[in-house]
Amino acid sequence: MTKGADKESGGIDWSQYQTGGFFDEMITEKGGARKASQRVIKYLGKLSREELESRRVAAESTVRDMGVSFTVYSDGENIDRTWPFDLIPRVISAKEWEQTANGLKQRVRALNLFINDVYHEQKIFKDGVVPEYLIKDSKNFRPECVGINPPKGVWAHICGCDLVRAGDGKFYVLEDNLRVPSGVAYMLENREISKRVLPELFETNNILPVDDYPTKLFNMLASVSPRKVRQPEIVILTPGIYNSAYFEHAYLAQQLGVELVEGSDLFVDKDDCVYMKTISGLERVDVVYRRIDDLFLDPEAFHPDSILGVPGIMRAWQAGNVTLVNAPGAGVADDKVVYAYVPKMIEYYLGEKAILPNVETYLCDDPEQLKYVVENIEKLVVKPANESGGYGMMVGPHATKKEHEEFRRLVQENPRNYIAQPTLALSTAPVVTGPGEAEPRHLDLRPFVLQGTDLSVTTGGLTRVALKKGSLVVNSSQGGGSKDTWIIAEGGAK
Amino acid sequence: MMLSRVAERVYWFARYLERVESMARLIQVYTGLLFDLPRDTGISWHNLVIASGSHGEYNRRFTVQDEKRVVKFLLEDLSNPSSLASSLRMVRENIRTTRDMVPQESWELVNEFQIYVSENIAQGLNRRFRHEFLEEIIKTCQQINGLIADTMRRDAAWHFLNMGRSLERADMTIRILEAGASMSSDLIDNDTNHVLDAVWGSVLSTLNATMPYRRTMKVAINGDDSARFLLQDTLFPRSVACGLLRMQDSAKQLPSSENVVKCLDKFLKTVNDAKDYSDVKVGFPAYLTELEKNSIVIHRAIQETWFQPT
Numbered sequence: 001m002t003k004g005a006d007k008e009s010g011g012i013d014w015s016q017y018q019t020g021g022f023f024d025e026m027i028t029e030k031g032g033a034r035k036a037s038q039r040v041i042k043y044l045g046k047l048s049r050e051e052l053e054s055r056r057v058a059a060e061s062t063v064r065d066m067g068v069s070f071t072v073y074s075d076g077e078n079i080d081r082t083w084p085f086d087l088i089p090r091v092i093s094a095k096e097w098e099q100t101a102n103g104l105k106q107r108v109r110a111l112n113l114f115i116n117d118v119y120h121e122q123k124i125f126k127d128g129v130v131p132e133y134l135i136k137d138s139k140n141f142r143p144e145c146v147g148i149n150p151p152k153g154v155w156a157h158i159c160g161c162d163l164v165r166a167g168d169g170k171f172y173v174l175e176d177n178l179r180v181p182s183g184v185a186y187m188l189e190n191r192e193i194s195k196r197v198l199p200e201l202f203e204t205n206n207i208l209p210v211d212d213y214p215t216k217l218f219n220m221l222a223s224v225s226p227r228k229v230r231q232p233e234i235v236i237l238t239p240g241i242y243n244s245a246y247f248e249h250a251y252l253a254q255q256l257g258v259e260l261v262e263g264s265d266l267f268v269d270k271d272d273c274v275y276m277k278t279i280s281g282l283e284r285v286d287v288v289y290r291r292i293d294d295l296f297l298d299p300e301a302f303h304p305d306s307i308l309g310v311p312g313i314m315r316a317w318q319a320g321n322v323t324l325v326n327a328p329g330a331g332v333a334d335d336k337v338v339y340a341y342v343p344k345m346i347e348y349y350l351g352e353k354a355i356l357p358n359v360e361t362y363l364c365d366d367p368e369q370l371k372y373v374v375e376n377i378e379k380l381v382v383k384p385a386n387e388s389g390g391y392g393m394m395v396g397p398h399a400t401k402k403e404h405e406e407f408r409r410l411v412q413e414n415p416r417n418y419i420a421q422p423t424l425a426l427s428t429a430p431v432v433t434g435p436g437e438a439e440p441r442h443l444d445l446r447p448f449v450l451q452g453t454d455l456s457v458t459t460g461g462l463t464r465v466a467l468k469k470g471s472l473v474v475n476s477s478q479g480g481g482s483k484d485t486w487i488i489a490e491g492g493a494k
Numbered sequence: 495m496m497l498s499r500v501a502e503r504v505y506w507f508a509r510y511l512e513r514v515e516s517m518a519r520l521i522q523v524y525t526g527l528l529f530d531l532p533r534d535t536g537i538s539w540h541n542l543v544i545a546s547g548s549h550g551e552y553n554r555r556f557t558v559q560d561e562k563r564v565v566k567f568l569l570e571d572l573s574n575p576s577s578l579a580s581s582l583r584m585v586r587e588n589i590r591t592t593r594d595m596v597p598q599e600s601w602e603l604v605n606e607f608q609i610y611v612s613e614n615i616a617q618g619l620n621r622r623f624r625h626e627f628l629e630e631i632i633k634t635c636q637q638i639n640g641l642i643a644d645t646m647r648r649d650a651a652w653h654f655l656n657m658g659r660s661l662e663r664a665d666m667t668i669r670i671l672e673a674g675a676s677m678s679s680d681l682i683d684n685d686t687n688h689v690l691d692a693v694w695g696s697v698l699s700t701l702n703a704t705m706p707y708r709r710t711m712k713v714a715i716n717g718d719d720s721a722r723f724l725l726q727d728t729l730f731p732r733s734v735a736c737g738l739l740r741m742q743d744s745a746k747q748l749p750s751s752e753n754v755v756k757c758l759d760k761f762l763k764t765v766n767d768a769k770d771y772s773d774v775k776v777g778f779p780a781y782l783t784e785l786e787k788n789s790i791v792i793h794r795a796i797q798e799t800w801f802q803p804t
Contacts, residue, residue, distance in 0.1 A: 257594075265499055279496045279650060
């Protein structure tokens with residue numbers, strides 16, 4: 001303990017950091033920094049304990065002051081929670097990212113071709129590549145969408161693909177979110193926070209910017225306007241302030257300079273056009289970036305008692321007078337059973353090999369795979385085909401015997417509704433756990449892919465991290481937090 | 495282009511922010527005044543409840559009228575819709591849903607503001623720290639208003655904000671005058687006329703009007719001239735006439751404002767035609783009630799013209 005005094009005041013002591021057999025994003029098994037992370041790791045090691053602590057506190061108060069929050073429903077009341085932010089950025093090298101981004105674009109292109117095919121000729125079923133019953137039984141298949149031609153043939157304009165890195169250090173696609181994926185505002189705000197609290201690192205590293213996302217989103221939305229006007233009227237439709245992602249809806253409206261509307265602000269007239277109610281009367285709307293689920297979108301077409309939606313908006317969309325982003329029915333490809341077929345879709349529609357691999361997936365409606373799942377349930381992660389937010393899933397190694405039994409019963413009762421995947425050795429990254437202390441925590445990554453006239457991918461994406469030691473659940477609603485994601489160009493220094 | 499719903503929320507954001515500041519001023523000045531007045535004046539903490547316009551609610555719930563009860567009720571009681579904490583909550587709710595219309599930093603300021611108030615509200619209840627606490631609240635309101643004044647484009651949102659703020663100010667001034675009249679009447683009943691000037695002095699200082707009054711009216715502080723200044727002066731921001739003129743300027747910049755402008759004209763005429771405010775027992779309070787009705791008419795006209803979609 002001769003160096004004790006030094007250690008007391010020193011910053012993070014990386015020699016104490018134990019990767020515990022998992023792939024760590026920033027530190028190798030031998031304890032050294034990975035190439036792209038070198039400057040960040042060195043800097044954090046040099047920062048004094050007090051300095052590190054004061055940056056952590058500054059980050060916390062920045063989050064609070066910026067009002068970065070999400071809403072949880074608890075004890076009959078809606079509570080705004082700030083989303084825990086971890087100071088240490090998650091670093092990915094630009095070279096690796098470029099390849100990943102290409103894989104994501106390829107995937108979303110194929111998914112859009114698939115959705116368009118599903119609502120038109122259904123060639124992929126006829127050619128026997130994907131079994132037709134998947135779609136017939138899907139609760140996200142919308143007969144109302146058959147034969148509709150949205151602008152540019154795009155159905156899923158905004159896709160959030162969840163990536164995980166497994167023990168072999170490779171990225172895998174865990175799921176595709178094609179309905180109303182959220183989280184991009186946190187990605188943008190996280191960057192604002194880290195610029196404020198770690199400014200020195202921006203001077204010494206070549207960190208690629210993320211803030212072009214709002215512009216790209218705006219251009220994408222404008223590119224799918226049904227009316228060819230110079231300034232199409234674009235709105236963001238929110239279910240309102242009590243939605244857990246309301247913060248993001250408002251944030252994006254502000255960044256895009258478009259109106260944030262609620263269902264009651266819009267109105268469909270006898271001409272099947274959508275109008276919004278303004279202080280100077282009614283105004284025609286061209287593009288609705290809707291953050292409301294399909295079934296609440298239009299009480300005339302779906303849930304008649306929905307007060308969130310706009311009566312008649314499906315009619316207007318079917319008539320081609322308004323573009324809905326994402327299009328209704330796009331969720332048909334956002335199904336964990338359909339997911340298993342995406343690599344085949346890529347080959348079928350694009351004639352290419354999938355750049356990004358899927359996580360191995362067992363489909364419970366195949367008797368042999370079901371048998372495997374039932375026999376090995378304690379090793380597997382079992383997920384319902386159509387839930388999001390981590391609800392209704394079971395992580396075998398972390399579940400009780402009773403839960404194993406419960407899920408054995410569930411998968412056998414309704415095999416079409418469940419898939420299982422091996423419990424992945426999710427990668428980790430260092431998280432500040434106390435003054436001068438960092439420990440590895442598991443994380444994932446949600447990049448966002450935009451498709452209009454062009455395809456683009458966010459630079460990195462939203463890194464979500466499970467703050468509980470050993471936990472694999474990263475969802476904000478279940479004890480997760482987030483980190484800024486830095487894509488650092490090789491060569492490092494500016 | 496502006497959504498009706500957004501216009502309405504911006505308008506209420508400004509009204510509630512003004513209410514927060516008014517309440518802080520009111521408690522600030524009143525705390526000072528009550529220490530100055532002799533004990534036998536008959537003026538109590540309950541007059542503060544009257545000035546805030548929430549005596550109906552208070553009397554329904556409480557019989558005790560001491561300082562602690564009253565200040566608690568007006569500062570932190572979330573079940574009292576006109577408490578400072580309630581108003582601040584509404585400021586946040588309204589800006590939360592319209593943050594794309596106001597300067598970005600105002601959202602951060604409002605957030606910090608609510609955190610500060612909820613963490614320090616105990617200081618407002620404690621007489622020793624009250625002054626500092628209320629001073630901080632007033633300063634923060636001024637900071638937010640200053641930010642808006644300096645950085646916000648004079649678009650429709652700004653005009654709704656301006657109308658909300660001006661109408662709330664006019665309302666507040668009328669209520670403070672009401673409190674002045676009620677205190678004057680209590681003093682006359684208790685035969686303590688010698689402190690009447692102190693009461694009107696506090697009315698003026700609640701509205702930051704003492705120096706502007708002296709320079710404009712050029713007479714010693716008295717009830718009649720205080721009322722005239724606070725109602726009819728066209729240049730002092732917290733006088734009723736000035737607020738109405740500002741509203742008119744904004745209304746004229748907005749689409750289909752004819753009816754609102756007409757109602758404002760009528761209100762202004764009622765303000766300008768008055769000559770005598772000396773009957774603090776009957777005539778003056780009745781006149782102030784008339785002005786309050788006018789203010790409600792203006793609010794309804796704004797609502798019908800811009801907030802209720804057709």
